[in-house]
Amino acid sequence: MLRGTHTGHCAVLFVRLLVGASVGACLLCLPSSAEDELASGREADTLALPQPRRASQVSVEEALARRRSVRQYPDEPLTLAEVSQLLWAAQGITSERGYRTAPSAGALYPLEVYVVAGNVADLPDGIYRYRSSVHGLIKVAEGDKRGDLCAAARGQASVRDAAAVIVFAAVYERTTAKYGERGIRYVHIEVGHAAQNVFLQAVALDLGAVVVGAFSDEAVKRVVNMNENEQPLYLMPVGKK
């Protein structure tokens, strides 16, 4: 499996992933989003994220007890390490077989995770898609899109004021191909798992977060520049407290 490397403290390190013949052998162990990408023949400029930590001083019980929706944030940047940790909590790979932090029906992984960055140190403003397989980011749009996303979410100020907004989308077909109509239920359950992971991780990092379900699907899809087969499900504004 391809792996990300540590970034330096300041510099944004772009790693050119070479999609060559050797990649074919790796396809078996890559989750579907990465497979789609490689199958499309695209090379990817991937920003390698700092490796996530696996331990902290905050117990699960403490995180559960302290979790609260936070909708106002100071004008302070998140660090790239914090964003990395939140994305890992959402869909990071935690086993050599490709299993992730959140469970997935049939291990089919229908979720795609984006980050709309507007105030993250060492990360240019823009929209990025998280690639679990390499723990990295692919840029899908440049510039601060939080205002547009806020408008798409009925003007909710939390979306505009957060340093970054994590956006969950799903490719339903990955799950319904196996489970039929019931797969739709599974996808919705899965986004809850992933979002709660992010929520508890945010608490452990002493960050503020909220989940947002009130938005125009079409407008969010347009702002985030999603693929046609992706449907937006949940927004998570995150910032310092």
Ligand SMILES: Cc1cc2nc3c(=O)[nH]c(=O)nc-3n(C[C@H](O)[C@H](O)[C@H](O)COP(=O)(O)O)c2cc1C
């Ligand atoms: C499915 C879902 C959708 C939600 N949508 C929004 C939303 O659009 N905007 C918002 O500010 N909060 C939203 N919330 C957060 C709830 O308002 C919040 O969880 C509730 O008030 C309880 O507060 P707590 O999270 O601090 O325990 C949503 C929560 C859920 C579970």
